[in-house]
Amino acid sequence: NAGVTQTPKFQVLKTGQSMTLQCAQDMNHEYMSWYRQDPGMGLRLIHYSVGAGITDQGEVPNGYNVSRSTTEDFPLRLLSAAPSQTSVYFCASSWGQTYGYTFGSGTRLTVV
């Protein structure tokens, strides 16, 4: 049971480049979310999904897109990377309201 798997673990991008952060879970969780973690800011919600084909914006969605074509996968796309998107990104999934969220190990992204 792999849990929540994020790839890559580290990435350096140049300003203006695009890329996709991958997230996959093998627990058949309906709920999935993306967070970014910055020093002194805690974890902030970027986008979330309540099931395949259903996504919505969180607290800080600008500059990011998501899609959920399957229950297992929830990729996060950076459209045109900016230095302000330098952060650690976490994907998380859950069964629902009576369960906690399980987090992936994170992707450390640096935009130069």
Place this chain on the structure above:
Amino acid sequence: EDKVVQSPLSLVVHEGDTVTLNCSYEVTNFRSLLWYKQEKKAPTFLFMLTSSGIEKKSGRLSSILDKKELFSILNITATQTGDSAIYLCAAAYSGAGSYQLTFGKGTKLSVIP
């Protein structure tokens, strides 16, 4: 605006001390309060609290929720160096079929020998 406030933001204690971490919240459609421990990588789940006044325990860690006063505490007794981590508090809320977490900024605990 939904918010979760943790205090203190950092704490340094000696091994064997007992610590209390605080979390207050103001969240619309509140469902539960969760505590996570974050060492080098992913936050790992500690507790989910849904009812007031019922203490949850796991070894030297315990937590309780007060839904009237909108706060929770996490206690760690007989601290060890392995307890050094960032402790995150999150308020879970729901609405229109969703279920999301709002996190506090965390308390960085350092336990020195």
